């Protein structure tokens with residue numbers, strides 16, 4: 001019964017499409033290729049001229065002391081303003097992004113200092129051991145492209161407010177994409193319907209009642225859709241019928257597709273189970289993403305972070321951004337407690353390079369967070385904050 005009804009609708013669809021193709025099409029026609037330009041050729045060859053869509057305004061001004069990954073220091077904040085030279089109305093480009101809690105930020109390591117790169121690198125967490133550059137997140141790589149999963153706190157007009165970041169001030173941003181666990185996380189991809197107790201997807205839904213269908217569809221505004229190739233409007237009744245029929249057929253296709261997909265996923269899972277051995281998995285079971293063991297168990301240990309009473313007093317002097325009474329003010333951090341948490345996050349992960357760790361063990365370590373210059377020193381298994389001064393007022397004789 002269902003099959004014959006679908007067949008009838010398909011016939012109707014074909015008939016409507018035949019009419020439409022005479023008048024033009026409801027779908028946007030692929031545009032003819034423009035005459036070959038050098039930019040076009042460059043794109044085809046994979047060597048494009050990039051244009052930053054904006055620049056990061058970050059609470060970290062220099063590389064030293066900037067978290068190595070975004071999860072190290074959650075109060076790390078930044079703003080990203082979309083350039084009007086890229087979009088006349090940046091707000092339009094951001095429409096709908098506020099439904100997501102996290103975004104991928106694709107950026108350039110513009111302060112690498114040099115453009116050289118090596119096939120093998122020594123990640124600081126591996127304390128001098130070499131691994132292939134592509135098994136790391138090293139900034140020194142052939143195209144100097146960085147990828148950070150940031151928390152999207154809010155969008156105000158043309159500006160994104162981000163936290164959990166590891167980018168320095170002035171970082172040129174090439175692209176933003178929403179983080180979609182169903183696409184981006186193997187765990188969720190394999191197990192798309194986790195139990196309610198599964199905490200991974202629950203907090204990510206900013207609007208749990210919104211069904212995110214057609215993520216990739218290129219549908220434009222209604223007025224765009226109902227326009228034929230040469231710009232003439234289609235009779236609205238014809239378009240309505242066509243849409244109805246398409247929806248019906250798509251729904252039916254979707255339910256077939258859905259069950260086919262589920263079957264494929266389960267076959268794929270089983271195939272993976274039988275092909276993977278514990279030898280090539282460093283972590284986790286079959287449904288979990290495998291990662292190199294040194295990511296979770298690095299040969300360098302976490303450090304205990306201490307503050308001298310003097311440093312604590314200095315830090316307590318700082319006011320949050322919205323207050324002002326002549327004392328130093330933070331721009332991004334909301335309180336001195338948050339500053340303590342941020343400093344702890346940065347330092348406990350031992351931000352020193354391997355060279356510094358081994359060759360300059362006794363030297364003072366300086367870094368900047370928000371509007372505070374921090375001075376500290378490292379001992380065995382701990383790091384102590386000695387001084388917290390407003391930017392530019394550091395006393396280097398501590």
Ligand SMILES: C[S@@+](CC[C@H](N)C(=O)[O-])C[C@H]1O[C@@H](n2cnc3c(N)ncnc32)[C@H](O)[C@@H]1O
Pocket residue numbers: 062063064065066067068069070108109110111112137138139145146147148149166167168170171172
């Ligand atoms: C190890 S990278 C990881 C970045 C990103 N999460 C990734 O995986 O591509 C993070 C480090 O890059 C450095 N960094 C951040 N922004 C930079 C920039 N614009 N230019 C050069 N280095 C930068 C900082 O020292 C930071 O600790």
